[in-house]
Amino acid sequence: MATIEVAPRESEQRQGKRPIINDFSIQVATVNGSGSQSANTVLLRSIFQMGIPVSGKNLFPSNIAGLPTWYTIRASKDGYIARKKEIDFLVAMNAETAQDDVMSLAAGAAVLYDEPLKLNGLRNDLTFYAVPYDKIVGTVCPDAKLRKLVKNMIYVGVVAFLLNIDMGEVEKALRKQFKRKQKAADLNWGAAKAGFDYAAASLTKVDPLRLERMDKTAGKIIIDGNNAAAMGAMFAGVTVFTWYPITPSSSLGESLIEYCKRFRIGPDGKATFAIVQAEDELAAIGMAIGAGWAGARSMTATAGPGISLMAEFVGLAYYAEIPVVIWDIERVGPSTGLPTRTSQGDVLFCATLSHGDTKHILLFPSSVEECFEMAFDAFDLSEQFQTPVFVLSDLDLGMNNWMAEPFDYIDRPLKRGKVLTKEDLDRMGSFARYKDVDGDGVGYRTLPGTDHPAAAYFTRGSGHNEKSQYSERPDDYQNNLDRLAKKWEVARGHVPRPVVKGEGSKVGLLSYGTSRWAIFESRDQLKKEYGLDVDYLRLKAWPFTSDVFDFIDQHERVYVVDQNRDGQLLQLLRLECSPAQIAKLRSVRHYNGLPIDARSVTDEVIIQEGHKVTRQEHATAGYSGEE
Amino acid sequence: MATTPTSTPGPKTNRIGLQVLDYKGGKTTLCAGCGHNAISERIIDACFEMGIKPERVVKLSGIGCSSKSPAYFMNRSHSFNAVHGRMPAIATGAMLANRTLLALGVSGDGDTASIGLGQFMHLMRRNLPCVYIIEDNGVYGLTKGQFSATADLGSKLKTGVINDLPPIDTCGLAIEMGATFVGRSFSGDKRQLHAMLKAALAHNGTSMLDVISPCVTFNDHEGSTKSYKYVKEHDEPLHEVTFVPHFEDISVDYEPGSATEVTMHDGSRLMLRKLEEDYDPTDRLRAMHRLAESHDKGEVLTGVFFVAPNKPTFLELLNLVEDPLGTLPQAQVRPSRSVLETVMEELR
Numbered sequence: 001m002a003t004i005e006v007a008p009r010e011s012e013q014r015q016g017k018r019p020i021i022n023d024f025s026i027q028v029a030t031v032n033g034s035g036s037q038s039a040n041t042v043l044l045r046s047i048f049q050m051g052i053p054v055s056g057k058n059l060f061p062s063n064i065a066g067l068p069t070w071y072t073i074r075a076s077k078d079g080y081i082a083r084k085k086e087i088d089f090l091v092a093m094n095a096e097t098a099q100d101d102v103m104s105l106a107a108g109a110a111v112l113y114d115e116p117l118k119l120n121g122l123r124n125d126l127t128f129y130a131v132p133y134d135k136i137v138g139t140v141c142p143d144a145k146l147r148k149l150v151k152n153m154i155y156v157g158v159v160a161f162l163l164n165i166d167m168g169e170v171e172k173a174l175r176k177q178f179k180r181k182q183k184a185a186d187l188n189w190g191a192a193k194a195g196f197d198y199a200a201a202s203l204t205k206v207d208p209l210r211l212e213r214m215d216k217t218a219g220k221i222i223i224d225g226n227n228a229a230a231m232g233a234m235f236a237g238v239t240v241f242t243w244y245p246i247t248p249s250s251s252l253g254e255s256l257i258e259y260c261k262r263f264r265i266g267p268d269g270k271a272t273f274a275i276v277q278a279e280d281e282l283a284a285i286g287m288a289i290g291a292g293w294a295g296a297r298s299m300t301a302t303a304g305p306g307i308s309l310m311a312e313f314v315g316l317a318y319y320a321e322i323p324v325v326i327w328d329i330e331r332v333g334p335s336t337g338l339p340t341r342t343s344q345g346d347v348l349f350c351a352t353l354s355h356g357d358t359k360h361i362l363l364f365p366s367s368v369e370e371c372f373e374m375a376f377d378a379f380d381l382s383e384q385f386q387t388p389v390f391v392l393s394d395l396d397l398g399m400n401n402w403m404a405e406p407f408d409y410i411d412r413p414l415k416r417g418k419v420l421t422k423e424d425l426d427r428m429g430s431f432a433r434y435k436d437v438d439g440d441g442v443g444y445r446t447l448p449g450t451d452h453p454a455a456a457y458f459t460r461g462s463g464h465n466e467k468s469q470y471s472e473r474p475d476d477y478q479n480n481l482d483r484l485a486k487k488w489e490v491a492r493g494h495v496p497r498p499v500v501k502g503e504g505s506k507v508g509l510l511s512y513g514t515s516r517w518a519i520f521e522s523r524d525q526l527k528k529e530y531g532l533d534v535d536y537l538r539l540k541a542w543p544f545t546s547d548v549f550d551f552i553d554q555h556e557r558v559y560v561v562d563q564n565r566d567g568q569l570l571q572l573l574r575l576e577c578s579p580a581q582i583a584k585l586r587s588v589r590h591y592n593g594l595p596i597d598a599r600s601v602t603d604e605v606i607i608q609e610g611h612k613v614t615r616q617e618h619a620t621a622g623y624s625g626e627e
Numbered sequence: 628m629a630t631t632p633t634s635t636p637g638p639k640t641n642r643i644g645l646q647v648l649d650y651k652g653g654k655t656t657l658c659a660g661c662g663h664n665a666i667s668e669r670i671i672d673a674c675f676e677m678g679i680k681p682e683r684v685v686k687l688s689g690i691g692c693s694s695k696s697p698a699y700f701m702n703r704s705h706s707f708n709a710v711h712g713r714m715p716a717i718a719t720g721a722m723l724a725n726r727t728l729l730a731l732g733v734s735g736d737g738d739t740a741s742i743g744l745g746q747f748m749h750l751m752r753r754n755l756p757c758v759y760i761i762e763d764n765g766v767y768g769l770t771k772g773q774f775s776a777t778a779d780l781g782s783k784l785k786t787g788v789i790n791d792l793p794p795i796d797t798c799g800l801a802i803e804m805g806a807t808f809v810g811r812s813f814s815g816d817k818r819q820l821h822a823m824l825k826a827a828l829a830h831n832g833t834s835m836l837d838v839i840s841p842c843v844t845f846n847d848h849e850g851s852t853k854s855y856k857y858v859k860e861h862d863e864p865l866h867e868v869t870f871v872p873h874f875e876d877i878s879v880d881y882e883p884g885s886a887t888e889v890t891m892h893d894g895s896r897l898m899l900r901k902l903e904e905d906y907d908p909t910d911r912l913r914a915m916h917r918l919a920e921s922h923d924k925g926e927v928l929t930g931v932f933f934v935a936p937n938k939p940t941f942l943e944l945l946n947l948v949e950d951p952l953g954t955l956p957q958a959q960v961r962p963s964r965s966v967l968e969t970v971m972e973e974l975r
Contacts, residue, residue, distance in 0.1 A: 221974035231970065237960035239952040240723045259970075263962045270948040272960050274723040279749040283716040286709070286746075290720020293707060294685070294728070295953025297960075298720065312710050406971040409964040414957055447953060448685045448705035449725050453649075455682060458698060460708040470698070 020208045022052050022077035024088035026159065029101045031094050033065025035149035038177055038188070039156050040071040044401060045173035046156075046165050047075050048222060051214040055081035055517075056401045057595055062247065062339040068097045075211060078524075081403065082517035083396075083595040089163070089209055091155050092119060093133075102126070110207035112158060127207040129199075131158050136198055140190045153188040157195025162203065164210050167196055221406050225397035226301075228368040228407070229327060230255035232375025233299055234264060237414055240291035240298040242276045244284045244306060247339045248395040249329040252301040253277075281306035285313045285326070292317070292324040293459060295419070295447040297379050301327035304346050305336065307353065314388050315354025316461040318484070321434070321443070323382035323417065325375075326350075327391045329398040332593045341593030342395035344513055344563040350390045351542060351572060357481060359488050361389045361495060362542040365397065366516035370540075372407045376414075377496055383417035385442060385491050394563070396514045396595040418444045425452040433457040433468040434480065441487030488543060495541035498548060502535035507609070508555035510548075512539040512569055514595060515561045521598035522605070530606060534559075539569070544576060552581045559605055561588045563596050642678035642874060650675045652700035662814030662840030663693055663762045667700040669817065670731070670760075673824035674701065677872060684729045685721055689714040689743060692769055692842075693735030693762035704731075712743025715750035718757050719941075725951035726942050729828070730757035737767050740776040740795045747797070751804035751833055753941040758827045758834045761797055762814075764842035765853035772845030783850030797837045798932055799918045802911060807832035807938045809914070810931040813858050814840040822868040823931060829872060831892035832940050839927060858927050865906055865917070865930030866899035892936050899931060908934050 026043070030036035037058075044056040055074050061067035074084050086106055092098040092113040099122065102111055107125040120128040133151050141150040153174075160170050170192055178185035230252050233241070243253040253275070260273045274291075278284040284300045291298035302310065307328055317324050330346045332338035337345075352358050361381055365371045374391050382389040418438075420431055425446070431454070434443045443466075446455040457468045464480065465471040502523075511519050516538055526532040537551040537558075552558050552573075560570040567587040574582050588604045590596040603613050638646045650671045655664050674684070681703035688694035690711035697706045709717045718730045739747045739761050750759065765778040774782075777797065778790045801809045808830040812820040820838060827834035839858050841847050847854045852861075866887070871877050873894035881900060889897040889908060899908060907913055914933040921928035948955070 219975070221971055223974050235962055235967065237957060239955065239960060240720065242720065242723075263966050264960070266948060266959065268948070269946070271946050272948055272952065272955055274945050274947060274952060276719070276723065276945075278716070279745060282713060283719075283746055283749065286713045286716025287720035287723065290707070290717035290722075291724040291953070292720070293717070294721040294724035295951065296720075296724035297953075298724070313713065313716075316710055406975075407967065409967045411964070414961075446705075447725070448721060449683060449728050449951065451680075451682050453682070453703050456703050456705045458706045458708065460706075461710060462708065 018208060019210050020088070021210050021212050022075050022214060024209050025072055025074040025084040025086065026089040026091065026163070027087040027101070028071045028073075028091040028155070029094045029097050030069055030071070030152065031065075031096075032060055032063060032067055032069040034152060036069065036071065036093070036152045039152035040073070041401070042153070042156050042170060042173045042177050042192075043159060043165075044073050045176065045222065046160070046169040047073065047211060048217050048220075048403065049169040049172060050166055050211060051217050052077065052211060053079040053081065053216050053403060055403065057083050057396070058400055059594070060340050068094050077214060077216075079216065080517070080521040080598070082521050083597045085597045085599045089207070091159060092117060093152070093155065110162075110209060112155065112162065129158070129162065129203050131155070131195070131198060136194050137191065140194045141187060146187070150187060150191045153191035154195035157192040157197070158199040158203070160192070161196050161199035162205060162207075164212065166213075167193070217403060219406065220403050222401050222403055223368050224251070224399055224401050225365065225368050225371045225393050226252035226329065226399060227255045228371035229301075229375055229391070229393065229398070230259055231407070232372035234259040235410065236297070236376040236379050238273065238297050238299050238379070240274050240288065240296040241300070242278050242284045242287035242291070242298070243300050244278050244281045244302065246281070246303045246306050248331055248399045249301040249303050249306070249327065251399065252327060252329065281309040282313065285310040285324070288324045289313055289317045289322050292382070293322045293448070297383070298323075299325040299327065299379075301329065303329050303331045304333045307346055307350060311354045314360070315356060315358055317388045318354065318358045318360065319356070319461055320459050321386040321445075322459070323386050324388050325378040325382050325391065326388060327393060330392060330394040338593045340395070342514075342563070342595055343591060343593065344392070344394060344568065345591075347392060347564065347568040348566075348571060350392060359543075361385065361387065361491055363389065363391045363496065364512040364540055365391060365393055366513050366538060368397070368402045368404045369407060371397065373410065374496070376410050380415040381491065381494065384415045384494065385487055386417060386445065387487070392513065394514055418442060420444050420446045420450070420455075422450055422452045422455070425450070425454050430454045432466045434464065434483070435466040436483050436486070440490045441483045442490070492543040492545060495543060495545065497545050498540055498551075499538045500536070500547065500551060501538075502533065503554075505533045505535045506556040507532065507534045507605075508551060508558040509534050509536045509561060509601075509605070510539060510551065510558050511536075511561035513563070515563060518596045518598045518601050519561060522601040525598055525602040526605060529602070530611060532609070534605070542572060544573070548573075549577065549581065552577065552584055556584060557586055558584050559586045559588050559608070561590075561596070561601060563590050565589060565591045641675050643680060645675070645681075647671065647675045649703060650681060650701050652702050653698050655696075655699040657692060657695065657699075658844050660843040661692070662764065662838075662842070663696045664699065665814040665817070666760065666762055666820070666838055666840055667696050669820045669824055671700045672821060673828060677825055677828050678874070679729060679828065683727065684731055687714050687718045687721070687730060687732045689734050689738035691735040691738050691767070693733055693840075694738060696733055696762065712738050712741070713746055714738070715743070715746040719750065719753070719755055722755055722757065722942060723945075724953035726947055727951055730755070732757055732759045734759065734761050736761060736763040736765060736775040736777040736797075740797055744776075744795070748800065748804045751801045751806040751835060754805060754807055754832045754938060755941045756832060759836070761835075761837045762840040763797070763837050763853070764840050764846055765851070766842050766846040768842050768845055779852040782852040785845060785848055796918055796922065798835070799915055801835040802914050802918075802933045806835045806933075807935040808834035808931070809933045810835075811837045811839070811929045813862055813927070813929055814838055815855060815859060816862070816929065819864065819868050819929060822870040825870045825872065826868070826891065826895070826897045826931065829870070829891045829893050829895040830934070830936065832935070832938055861925065861927045863921065863926035863928050864902055865928060865932070866902050868931060869898040869900070871896045871898065889934050889936060897931065897934065908932065911935075
């Protein structure tokens, strides 16, 4: 994406010292492995409990302990939960990055730093607050070994004082965080209080940033996408989950284990699920396919490198027509890439994974709610169409905490697809596994173990005819491929349809997955700052439904937003669009490993629309208040 | 004209009332004389005699000549011809979904010892209930005769190429990894293979059988150590194998001290009449030692090398419900609305 020199819009406001309430971002720079994750979660939850819409983004290294990590918390009265490019309040705890962190701030920002770092001499256009953490921690934590961990909770108290966070909420969040660990909770609460008391006694509030209670989070939950996906799978009746640990998907497997242990053990103490940590991703997908073949709702979860290893087996599942669900929590590639950064870089690879002519159903969750729901959709589609289904989440969605409405219980019957029983075979006498009986391209299958002499068939990745017999005949091969293509066309009518917002504009935005949140905000920016109304289509699946083509037809220009270098979704669209439709497509691409932000989208659209990037308030414009 | 009915004996049926024909497969497309065809015949006989219901069996294979052979036995069983070297994963998944199945895997030496070595070892380690047969001929047949990783040091290809790497002993490896029934046989030894297959089918856990199965087209010549001639000349049986299934009341008399008897998990008996001193098939270290020794001596050691009849299987460790997971009713696999409410409350 083009780099644009932009002075943050808020800078004047910040320097003018007008209070800025519930609309800013806090960045905490620490060393990973130092316990800062707990402190940051407590901060996030405290703000959430004050009723203020909030989001948290963890920017962490691929490392166990000792490398720099940043956590960004954004409070937004308007409900914007995408990453905010500009940092308004920096908590500088890491000596190694502190100078750079301070130098990269825009004028007017505030910095809370560890006193020995002596950062206040670096700039004269920032507000600085110094806290002697080591002195304070000595008084609240007698055990020297624990001080490194407890130190971080002190800044929570200081930030609470400076930004007006209710300490009652801090204590509540902290006790939730340390649930059953009373001693740790008490120790950390002591540290937070000490931080607050120090700040109250020694610091003078100068910056304009303040938090005030709202009522916008009542009843909401906080959860990450991997946890939501695991929960969805558990409720959707997953019976076999086989996996190999890989960042950023591992927590999906771990959450699923926890949920299943709690809620999927029968009254007899026996498990209604099997979870196996395989020796590698080849085995993980192979086991899931073997299980899907034998009738299980089976699933695996991985990330890009795992997808590469799964390619051969996925082709087999496509060709032999075996249901299986694959969650890809996308990280940055190619190769090992940036294992702890986010992207939408696997779209094209997953779309046609494996050699030969293949096409796979892709689902694009944009939120934790959709991770939950699409766990159901993915199983239903894969069993209905007897084919692999990919759910393309990403690190931003999977590993970060998101606010959400509580999930609705899904009680619709599961779609288990066309499976013949012994009784069916008694009536029919025989069946042909790959015969298109219903005209939808989907044959009937039997499960191994079906107690009927005519139940068996031979599953193979080699050429086969309708009866699943080995065949190298040209017509058998071609008929099979054509039927698979037909099945694909039928699936087009069954995948989740897109969400369309706005109508009548000449300009449309089209995105998928987590770009949703940047676009929600960007549309407001475009309207408020440039008077530009843009319609929006949020895609949920491939194959594309007719809504997608209608949307393109209805607009003169459609900006396709991708979080990858090559505009991968744009390329998929080009494969299926008419030349006239293709001519309307433009591309916005974000691929630096960070979650996409609204400003990047807005600026890129404005440039391509032929405007200069100069902003002004449009009197008539207001926030849409909906995403 | 009146005739006196004579009682002609009907075709022989097994304990579940099936005839041997019910265990037949399609016509083989392998070369005439291929050892694999003999193994298919032995599998048919063994399953028939054991009274195994064909519908309960899943036949699983990878890629290669060996992996084609499931098409040539037991047409009434579901079958899965997977990708090269990855049959263990399919077997594992199928058994997870339906623990009542009987998994019968057929692999080859390339499929197991080269491309599939990782999956093979992990399958052995897990002790998944299944029979894993390697049809071992030391060469790649479908790609026209390259060495595989079980080819012996110094063995010669038809083209004159000499193998200069040591073989991987899949039996030693299986024991090392934790397999609980491990043996080697020869496709040309009808009696031994038949008894070992039946014992393997009766075993509760992973049964690994490496069956030397000469390739008549690419590896049956002078200089090959996997030819019929070579194996017959160097076959060194550890013992005479007799298997008595639990449902047959047969007494076998051996002179005291001349045989070792192992009681299998299902009550069947495996009798090993000693041909050499003090071989105890439940002694893991002894088995590995004896296998290493056989390599040094240039023997083709055959027999049941190791049995651990009562070690918990992978499925037992998973503590699964009795019924197949794949077909559990929805009520059993979909937690209630109140469970969701509980979880939502925790996340507030």
